[in-house]
Structure formats: C-alpha cells, structure tokens
Amino acid sequence: MIFMLSGNKFSGPVPKSISNIYRLLLLDLSNNSLSGTEFPAFGPNSLIAYVDISSNNFSGKVTAGFARFTSMLSLSQNGFSGPLPENFSNLRMLKHLGLHDHNISGEFPAFFSQVSSLQVLNLRNNSIDGSISNDLSSLSSIQILNLSNNNLKSEIPPSLEKLTGMIDTPDVPVTLSEIFNFPVEIQHLIVNWKKSKQGLSIRNRDIYTFLDLSKNQFSGEIPHSLGGLKSLKLLNLSFNELSGKISEFW
Template sequence: MDQFVRLKYLSVLYLSSNNLTLLSLTSPNTTTSLPMFSELGLGSCNLRQFPNFLTQQNQLVYLDLSQNDIHGEMPKWIWEMSFDTLFLLDLYFNSLTGFHQSPTLLPWSNILFLDLSSKLFQGSPPIPSSSIMVYLASNNSFTGEIPQLFCSLSSVRVLDFSRNNLGGIIPQCLSKASKSLSVLNLNVNNFHGPVPQAWLNGNKLKMINLGKNKLTGKLPRSMARCRMLEFFDIGNNQIRDTYPFWLASLSKLKILILRSNRFHGEIKSGEFNSVFPKLRVIDISNNGFIGFLPSSYLESWIAMKSFHVEHLSYMQSSFYYHMFMAGLTIPDEYNYSMTLTNKGIKMEYTKILEVFMAVDLSCNKFSGEIPESIGNLKGLELLNLSNNILVGQIPTVIGTLTNLEALDLSHNQLFGRIPWQLRQLNFLEVFDVSYNHLSGPIPQGRQFGTFPNSSFDGNLGLCGNPLSKKCEDLEASPPPSSSTFEQNHGVGLEWRGVLLGFGIGFLVGTGLGWVVVTRNLKWFAITF
C-alpha cells in the first residue's frame, strides 16, 4: 500500500477483482501524510484484516472490501469512519463473526448500499438510517425477530435477510411500509404465523420470497395488488388454501412457486381468460390438488409457447442509486434465485436465464388424461407430472416439445404404447415413465439408447431395449422422416447426431457455466 499512499492527492483507487495481495503499510502509525480517499475498491485483495489506514479516512463515499478473508469482529472504530459521507459499504463474503460493539442503529447517516452477506454475523441485524436503498444480509446467523424499525425505511428498495435464523412473526407493517420496496427476500428462516396481510395499491414489489419458513394460514387476497410482481415463492411452508386464482391479475409474473404446502382443491379451467401470460416457471408440487389438469389454463401461458433467444439475460430487478456528494449514479441489479428439482436433483439456481421454462405439477392427486394443450408449450425444458392419478395414453404432441431435457410421467396410471414421436426429443436427458401400465415396444435409437432400465420399471407390458424382455410384435410405427418433421414444426436442424444423454441444449444454472444452443443453430454460444 506504500506506493499509493505517497500520492497525497490520490482520492480514487480501485484494485478490486485482480489476482493481487494487498500488503499493509510498512509504517502503519505514520498517518499524517496519508491521502484522503473518496472511493476505495479493495475487493478480492486477499485481505485478512481491516487495513489500519482506514481509521484516518473521514471522506470515504465508496468502500469495497468484498470477497476477502477478513476475520473476527468488526472493530469499534469502523462506526466512526466517514460518518457523514459514506454511501456504499460492501463487506460481502468475508469471515466476519460480529461487532466489537453491536450497534442497534448503524451510524452512517447517508448510507445507500450495505452488503453484509455471506458472513458469520450473529445477534439481531443492525438497523441502517432511513436513507438506505439496498440492504443485503443473507447467509448469516442473525437471530431474533425483524425489528419494527425496518418498516420506517422509506427509501429501501431491496431487503434481503434470506438464509438466517430469524424467527417470530413477519412484521405486518412490511406489507404496507414503503412503496419503494422492490425486493423482499426472507427465504430460509424460521418465521411462523400468517403472511403479512395489508399489501397496498401502487406498491413496486417485483420479488417476494417467503419460501422455506413455517408460515401458516391462507394467502392474503391483498397480494393481488402487487401488480409489478415477477417472482413469488411461498414454497415449503404450511399454507392451507385453495389455488390462488385471484393472482391472475399479476400479468408480469414469471416465477410462481407454491411447492410443499397444504394447497388443495381443483384448478378449474375457465376461471379467467388470461392467466400469467409471462409465466416461465411454475412449481405447485407436493400439495393436495385434485381434478383434471386445466387445459385452457395451460393455454394462457403465452411465454412458454416459444423459444426465442436474441441475447442471454437473467431474471432480475434493476435499479439505480445516486451518490450526490460524489457525483455518481451507479446501476445495479438483484438477480432472482430459486431451488428446483430438475432431472431428479434438487438444484440451486443462483441466476435464472429468461429462456428457462419449467412446469412441475408432481406429487398431487390430479386425475384424467394429459391434455393435448400441453403440446403448445414449445419452450418447456422440464415437465414433471409424476406421482398423480393420470390415466389414458401419453399424448403424441409431447414429441413436438423439442426443447425438453427432462420428462417425468412416472407413478401414474397411464396405459398404451410409448409414442415413437418422443424419439424426436433430441435434447432429452432424463426420461421416466416407470410404474404405469404401459405396454408394447420401447422406441429405439437416438436418446432412447441412453435411458436406464429404471426409466421403464413397473410396466409389465413393455419390451425391447434396454429391458431384457424381447418384443414379439416388432412392427412399431416407423419414425417420421426428417423432412416431414421439419415441415410440420418449422425447425431446421442441420446436426442430428445422437446426443448420448448429454443433452447438449441444457441450461443449467449451477454457477459453473451456461451452454445454449438454438434449434436452428444460427449461433452457438458457450460461456464459462
């Protein structure tokens, strides 16, 4: 650090996100000639403690210490640093355990952005000043209840306390406190009692994530006033209610997760003419829904009817915050995230591509036949109808869902043959029709050469590879020619090699990378 502090007029220094190790001052007590920084970016600099020279900084506007390895407690002097000037403090992903002197109220009077995420903080979360716009405190060990004072944060846009040990009842005032709030994430805590009831007209909420708590009661009908809502997760709670038809007014909704609650009753078609035209992911698995799958309801999911990629983008809430004293306007975004069972594995999506589409209706009591309208959802990558009471034959139109990577129809009462049209699903990586009443030859070739025996278990009438039972009737319907398929479905695949189970079109958000292939192969982008 010596080479920089000699520059006495230096006020802006960014060293973040390199492969650097920042060394402390050789003479840390010699502070009289230190420059006064206004912006200081020291993220990912292999720091193991707070730099001593920060004790003398009283003009900082921007301080980034994220993704270091700073241990122990936050020192007492941190609260006296740049008391009136600090707008942004980023401590994301360190090894801090708490506060030397735990403050109830944070001292920075003009703070706009505070990130305390991914640390080991304990106790009650400290309360920032009313100027705060973005408060991130996920992945800690905060305990107790959310103080009522958080309801007085009139400028807050993002409030994220996900993955902590907070409990008690979610303050009712959060639903009516501030019309500026865009993101409320309380996922994975120990909250109990009802969902806040008094959601106001004109609110700007785009994301509400209350999943994985112990919430009870019914969903408040006032949530229909959240007209800007794009992401709603109430999964893994103890909500006892019927299907929330009244949410149909949320025309911007993209993600709906009601998984693992006590929802019940029928989902009748015809309740509304248009329901969730922008919906891309719906997970209502592990509930008590009954009746037929609502055919006309599926018809209204317009966004799922096509797969169109101009550029890769993530589902997120975007915003700006203005640092007037520094003359800075900083754009930022909050990426939506979710947990979803995909290909039999519970997967954490830290980012969600706009083109990702999934329907999970499994583990309910749906009956009747699979509606033909399912064939209109051309953008689907994941379809899970397992563990229901579905009857009839597998619709041949499923063979037109050429984006499918995972299809699970297991544990139903389906009968008849497996349609040979399913051979056209070149990107299918997981296929499961086990424990039905299917019969006849298993389609051969292409992806069907990659599925294990377990995909067909419990169907005594099936025969052919990979099963040991040979078929007496080998006159299965021949597959269509490639030209016929292209004419009918408007795809121009120039490469039709068997993909050997790798599902080369897969979109997996595991943080390792993304692979995207368009079906006309005009471009092929791989980013790691």
C-alpha cells in the same frame, strides 16, 4: 446506498436504526446467524428496493414493513411461521418474493392477485393449505411460480392459462449490475430439477419460466388449458392426487 454483509458470522438482532438510512437502496444480510422476531420496519417512502435476509435465524411472523418502492424481497430459509400479512398487497412494485423453507401456514393468500408486478413467487416447503384462487391469473408478469411441498388441495384452476408471463417471451429486465455499475449478485433462486436442487442466477432468470405445484394434494385432471403456457421450461405436477387422462397439451 449499498449495504452488504452477506456470508459472515454476524448474530443477534438487526439494529432498528438501519431503517433510518434514508438513501439505502440495497440491503444484503444473507447467510449469517442473525435472529430476532422484529425486523426493522422501513417507512412507506423509504427508497429501499432490494432486501435479502435469507439463510439466517429470524423467527415469528413474516414482516411486511417495507417500502412501496421495494422490488425484491428474499426472506427464505429462516424460521418464520404463521400466516402471511395482508399488507404485502401494498407492495405494488414487488417483482421477486422468496419465502421458501419456513413454517408459513394458513390458506393460500388471495391478496397476491393484487401484486400484478410479481415475476417470481417462491413459497415452496411451507404449510400453506386451501386452494389456489382463480384470481391468481391476474399475475400477468409471473415467470416463476413455485408452490411445491405445501398442503394445497382441490383442482388446479384452468384460469392459470391467463398467466401471460408464461406464454410470451418476456423482455429482458434491467439488472442490478446495470443500475449500480458494478457486479451485484442476489442469492440464487433454488428450484427442484431432476431430483436435485439447483440454483438459477438472477442474471439469467429472464430466460426461465417455471410452474411447480408438486408435493401437494391437488386432485382431478390436469387442465387442458395449461398447454397454452408456451414459454414454460418446467412444469412439475408430481406427487399429487391427479387422475383422469393425460391430454394432448402441446
């Protein structure tokens, strides 16, 4: 049920047979030297819920061959490129998606608006362009949205005021340790804070609400509606092309 090999020196591809472990719930292969362009595909009825393959040498297009029960995917700091697959929208129970530090390209995916369960979406340090769709406001559970250091442009949509996860204090989620009755720690979420990168433990994530749109090409004024996101602990809009007046938001 639990398969953890993180922080070793494993290399080469991941055996495709790993997806045949029917009762597998948590797979942590992070911080190794694993590689390959085809990660094992899990069937839609697989029980896999937590997958962490961050900090390896995987490349090619991002795979979306995960189960419908998957709630956490940490795929960051590999060598993935190209656009994101649209069948990510089938992961209707996904709460945490980490895809930072790649060369992911194409326009900002509109299909994210269909994954209303998302609490954390981290796409920083990629090559995503286009604009943010108003449909993104349907992510009512989102607490951490990091789109920094991409090529996003146009104006910041005022509809972000509807991100209710950044307005109301969220309920404390069930932790992995409570599920498995022993300490389980997924790789920390990395955020930019005061000119440095800092990690936030998943154990304390429920107290944070972040919106980071820095280092893009957004223009126009800061929408006054962002002042309604009362639970925000960090709002980073630096290094854009914003103009106009700074309103009295709060």
